[in-house]
Amino acid sequence: MDIGQFIKDPLGVIGAFLTSLLAGIGLAPQAIMVIEMIIGVVVIASAALVLPLFLIWFERRVVARMQDRIGPNRVGPQGLLQTIADAIKLMIKEDITPIGADKLVYNAAPILSVVAIISMWAVLPFASNIIGTSLNVGALYIVGVGSLGTLAIMMGGWASNNKYALLGAFRTVAQLVSYEAPMILSLLVPVILARTMDLNGIVQAQSVWFIVAAPIAALIFFVTSVAEVGRTPFDLLEAESEIVAGFHIEYSGMKFGMFFVAEFLHAFTVGALTAVLFLGGWRGPFAEQVPLLGIVYFILKAFLGYFIVILMRTTLPRIRIDHMLDLNWKFLVPTSLSVIVVTIVVDKLIQQAGITNDWARSGLLFLANVLLGLAIFWVLSRAARSMRAFEGAAGEAHHGGDHAAGHLAPAHGEPAEAHAAPAH
Amino acid sequence: MTVTVDQILFLITALVTMGAAATVVTAQNLVHAALALIATFFGVAILFVLLQAGFLATVQVVLYIGAISILIIFAIMLTRRVMQDSGPQTNQQWWLAAVFALALFAALWVVLQQVPALQQASGSLPIPGDSLQLLGFGFVDPNQYLLPFELASVLLLIALVGSIVIAGEKQ
Amino acid sequence: MVPLSWYLTLAAALFCVGLYGVLARKNAVAILMGIELMLNAVNINLVAFWHYLEPQVMAGQMFTIIVLTVAASEAAVGLALIISIYRRRNTVIAEDVDLMKW
DSSP states (O other): OOHHHHHHOHHHHHHHHHHHHHHHHTOOHHHHHHHHHHHHHHHHHHHHHHHHHHHHHHHHHHHHHHTTSOOSOSSSGGGTTHHHHHHHHHHTSOOOOOTTOOHHHHHHHHHHHHHHHHHHTTSOEEETTEESOOOTTHHHHHHHHHHHHHHHHHHHHHHTOOHHHHHHHHHHHHHHHHHHHHHHHHHHHHHHHHTOOOHHHHHHTOSSOHHHHOHHHHHHHHHHHHHHHTOTTSGGGGOHHHHTTGGGTTOOTHHHHHHHHHHHHHHHHHHHHHHHHHSOTTOSTTTTTOHHHHHHHHHHHHHHHHHHHHHHHHHOOOOOHHHHHHIIIIIIHHHHHHHHHHHHHHHHHHHHHTOOOHHHHHHHHHHHHHHHHHHHHHHHHHHHHHHHHHHHHHHHHHTTSOTTTTOOOOOTTOHHHHHHHHHO | OOOOHHHHHHHHHHHHHHHHHHHHHHOSSHHHHHHHHHHHHHHHHHHHHHTTOHHHHHHHIIIIIIIIHHHHHHHHHHTOSSSSOOSOSBOTTHHHHHHHHHHHHHHHHHHHHHOHHHHHOOOOSOOOTTHHHHHHHHHHOTTTTHHHHHHHHHHHHHHHHHHHHHHSOOO | OOOHHHHHHHHHHHHHHHHHHHHHBOBHHHHHHHHHHHHHHHHHHHHHHHHHHOTTOTHHHHHHHHHHHHHHHHHHHHHHHHHHHHHHHSOOBGGGOOTTOO
16 A cells, blocks of 8 residues: 555545455455445444544533533543443433333434434545545535434424423424524525535635635524534523423433434534534645545534534523524524625625635625624614613503612613602 | 346335335324325435435425424324324225225326337436536526526415414414 | 336326325325325426436426425415314314315
8 A cells, every 4th residue: 555645545545445355355346336335334424423422521521621620530531431431321221111102203213313413424524535425415415414303303202202292392393493494594605605515615615714704604504503403502402490301301221322422413513514614624734635634624623613512501591482483583584694695796796896816705705794794783783772662661651659679771862761750 | 137226226215115105194193194204205305316316305305304294293293182093094985095096006007008118218318417507507597497486486485474374373 | 227117107106195195084184295295206207207308408307396395385385274274173184174065
């Protein structure tokens, strides 16, 4: 094996080696192709399944440090084997199936949940030539298999034969289906900028990272993807204090473990997708010549995204379901639609003007995004002011008697009146 | 006649799809029928992939499995009085419906056998490499299919507003 | 290679199964599921003809996308109607909604 060739194209070298090995045994070329595909699938799926062992440890340590404690540090060096101990505990727990539960659907729901997330890993580009499969509709494929996860939650909630599980599943599906709309819309922006839905093509079009050219879209995509996972602040789905663990109340042992693994893997995949779509994926110094370096950059950027997800989890409180749906339909959907329109118009103008320098293009798009952000802030402040005026007028009619307690100073324009009212 | 890999794949997918479709129309429990419907949609998506229409397969998964199936499951769960389904799920004329469906299938099959060109078409015509781009251009080109595209968007808007008005709570 | 007639036979079979579902089921949602099966059969037909006869012309796929869109909107409105009927008459059995029968 030639080391130089291996560094330039690791998968090609390994593939050629395997082909020669299998042809030596005497298999038909079609069978060799099928076997190689199966080996590729097994490798990616195993990597995706082993990763949560590290992700859970990472999350517990980071959350602990933010909460001024240490986190797991007894089992193994620095507590690295803690997750394995937890997995063993889950595996040897008693497997309880509730009476009246629909056995097939009940057992299939956690499996479908994990399958949906691992399928997403088939299209992530780890390096310029290391990718599971370079689908030309990669971005839409991600959306499609994400909706399979939603289905799994619905199945799990219904099959548990439990009112609270069903209620939790309804709320979950309402949230997940609602947040798919702005996610798809903000996913369109890198597709428009890169002129292709292929994830590898999107990475290759990012000589300037797309987070410069589309910061609002990146933010919306990140927030909606976190809502799709079901992480705080959107973790109404499993809020222990409110709905007693939501749709997975009746799941114990390894079945719950599978939902758990699926959630952590999905959180990491959100970081990976943000890295691919907006942070340049595997791009970095010398990433084209040495694809293995591309993998390193990709993993670093994905962990950055995952770290931000953990940050959000430790610091933000949960939001209520009606606030959550309000946020989605009244703010995120109009914003993402306007981002798409602005991006298309500015991109076409840039094309007409004949500017081909990538930095100039990204700079102009960034400027357009900043202007759009200012316009959004202006609209929001107008809406907030009118809402406060409305509440202030309604509040004044109420607090004729109780002056001391009613002084919430509703709006900027009204403190004079509010203070004058009790003075008489 | 040797059976090629394509034919094996097609036969497996066809069997899964037909099995799931049969479950949809005969299942006692409606949620089982809905899940079998999801399996049917998946089988149809795989058929689209076999026909080299990858974009259509993805759209099928996103729309049918990700949206319409969830809508159907919600409708089933919102319209049941008891948790279990009881009693026969078919009406009194089910045997007539079965006869009619079989007769229609037999008629279609006979018609298909009469056209020899269908047996020989082997699908070796070249698919354009940038079919996705051609598809996109077809939808925005005024000389091609811009009008049906816009009409479909208006139809979706009407359906959206209409469903909210029909199913909304009357205060 | 898979002959075109196999795809068309599969589409015809799926269509007939959907037809049986529409004609023989009591529950209105089950009838709607049969309608969706029929629309999927039509889609398979269209894409098979596109692939085997005229792959250069994208009209086959466009027709399919329009059919898919219409199916989605029809499912949405149909299910809204079913939910509305359930609220008024507390039943979704198609035979019991017969106030206007002679």
